[in-house]
Amino acid sequence: MADLWSQKCYKLYFLSLFYVFHLLFITEETVAVRCYCDPCHHSNTNGTCETVTDGACYATISLTLLSDNEEQERHTWGCLAPHEGTLFQCEPLPVLHREVTQCCKEGDLCNLNLNLTFAESDNASKYEDPDPEQRKESPTLMVLLISLTVCLVFLIATFVVVYHRCRRQQLKRKQLLVDCEHETFIPPGNTLHSMIDESSGSGSGLPLIVQRTIAKQISLVRSIGKGRFGEVWKAKWRGENVAVKIFFTTQEQSWFRETELYQTVLLRHDNILGFIAADIKGTGSWTQLYLITDYHENGSLYDYLHLHALDTSEMLILAHSAACGLSHLHVEIAGTRGKPAIAHRDVKSKNILVRSNGTCCIADLGLAVRYVSETNKVDIASNTRCGTKRYMAPELLQETLNENHFDSYKQADMYSFGLVLWEIARRCVINGVVFDAELPYYEFVSSDPSIEDMKKVVCVQKLRPSIPEEWANQEYLNITGKLMGECWNPSPAARLTCLRLKKTLCKILDGLEESPK
Structure with missing residues (x-):
């Protein structure tokens, strides 16, 4: 491409020379007399x-x-x-x-x-x-002098423009060579996960220089989802599948926030979406904000539940693994290079992905907040986005949440997680019968409810998603239904913590595995 542009530059230059000499040596013609x-x-x-x-x-x-x-x-x-x-x-x-x-x-x-x-x-x-x-x-002499002056100026200007354009193309080629030299940071044969495992051990993705190298080598394959932040693509890197979240330029704060949180020390966990790299790619006419993560073929939990009916074991594995991911976010790990406590603030089935082994991982940290224990302050995102209205806790709908108390955000997460549990449990087969996949409160509000609609249902009427009578006759669904009720309790302080929920689900899952088939 650069060589083609250089050829065009030289053609333009020689055409300019021809035009100048044509003007210079063709004098004013007169007719015969x-x-x-x-x-x-x-x-x-x-x-x-x-x-x-x-x-x-x-x-x-x-x-x-x-x-x-x-x-x-x-x-x-x-x-x-x-x-x-x-x-x-x-x-x-x-x-x-x-x-x-x-x-x-x-x-x-x-x-x-x-x-x-x-x-x-x-x-x-x-x-x-x-x-x-x-x-x-x-007028011949005057025409010659004026033409010569104009042509000299034109020649100099043309030469300067052509020189700078060709020089710029040479610099771009040199930059491409430099980028290719960065390949030395990624030895042939290494996979993404092996490089991440061999990195600093912080669990915050690859070294920054390697992140930029990978981002430049990503090849987008197809779009797999769109949202208010931008678009998600399936992509390839050296034959490996990766997911690329491309943010709108208006959502730069969300991109920066999510990148910052994914690079938190010790954040990496089996039940949290694996972060690979982040980069800003300029294409000349627009800018693309890349967030590159692991790719999961099953897609979101919302999509998975619409396509799959679950047995009791699959239901508990999905619920337990999702609780493990959220619990890891919520917990603070003390130490010199410890991990701060993080609240998600947008827990829903579309922000939870299903891995190939049937477990879940938490995704989309664009709205997450951190608790800085040294200063006892909540580090909240500067963007104006709020969570999904359908999954908002009563205190968020009524605007009574204490923004200076970090536990308030974790309690709001637990309310939303209770609704996700309800979505998972609905798809469990009971005596050969399974309910359709539905969103919480589907029977009370429209597909796109307003905050006022949700406030009326959740806070005024104090309604919750209905528990089918069939669950009472099934041991594990009956227990899961009670856990949901404790998660979406109107009083934030009375709700289960995620750690408690994780341990309870773990016991139920262990009991299921030990029970005779």
């Missing part, structure tokens, strides 16, 4: 001759010395060809002062109207200027 001639050479008897293109008519007066030392004037008229040098022959001869010649091109027989006289001075015999109205000076 008829002139009076005497004596007439190679002409008819009518006493006229005809010039060729760009020729001129001339008239000459000269002094001839006779034998008795007397001078006699001699007049001649005729046609002058352009190759005979009209610029010099039509000027007086300052040395001899014995001959005066004038030329004209202003119409047929114009040389009959030329007034030729000698000056009276003996030392400076010059011809007398004709009448200004009759004589028009040739």
Whole structure:
């Protein structure tokens, strides 16, 4: 591409040179005119001759010395060809002062109207200027000078533009070579997960220089989802599947926040979406904000539940693994390189992905908040986005949440997680019967409810998703239903913690595995 552009640059430059020389050496052309001639050479008897293109008519007066030392004037008229040098022959001869010649091109027989006289001075015999109205000076010299000046300026400007464009292309090629040299940071044969495992051990993805290298080598395959933040693509890197979340430029704060949180020390966990790299790619006309993560073929929990009916074991594994991921976010790990406590703030089935082994991982940390224990402050995102209305806790709908108390955010997460548990449990087969996959409160509100709609249902009417009567006759669904009720309790302080929920689900799962088939 760069070589093609260089060829275009040089073509433009040489075309400019041709244009300049064309202007420089093509003088003003005139049409042929008829002139009076005497004596007439190679002409008819009518006493006229005809010039060729760009020729001129001339008239000459000269002094001839006779034998008795007397001078006699001699007049001649005729046609002058352009190759005979009209610029010099039509000027007086300052040395001899014995001959005066004038030329004209202003119409047929114009040389009959030329007034030729000698000056009276003996030392400076010059011809007398004709009448200004009759004589028009040739603009050839002035045209040449102006054309030369303009062409020189044009040539210099063209050269500067061509030089800078070609130089810029050379720099781009050098940058590409530098980027290729960065391949040394990624030895052939290494996989993404092996490189992550061999990195600093912080669990915050790859080293930054390797992140930029991978981002430049990503090949987008197809779009797999869209949202308010941007678009998610399935992509390839060295034959490996990865997911690329491309943010709108208006969502730069969300991209920065999510990248910052994913790079938190010790965040990496089996049940949290694996972060690979983040980069900003400029394509000239627009900017793309990349967040590159692990790719999971099953997609989100929301999509998975619409396509799969679950048995009791699958239901508990999905619920327990999702609780493990959320619990790891919520917990604070003390130490020199510890992990802060993080609240998700947008827990829902579309933000939980299903891995190939049937477990869940938590995704989308764009709204998450951190608790800084050293300062006892909540580090909240600066963007104005709020969580999904359908999954908002009552205190969020009523705007009574204590923003300075970090536990308030974790309790709001648990309310949302209770609704996710309800979605999972609905798809569990009971005596050969399974309920359709539905969103929470589907029977009370529309597909896109407003905050006022949710506030009326959740806070005023104090409704919750209905628990089917069939669950009471199934041990594990009955227990799961009770856990949901404790998660979406109207009082935030009375809700289960995620750690408690995880341990309870773990016991239920262990009991299921130990029970006879």
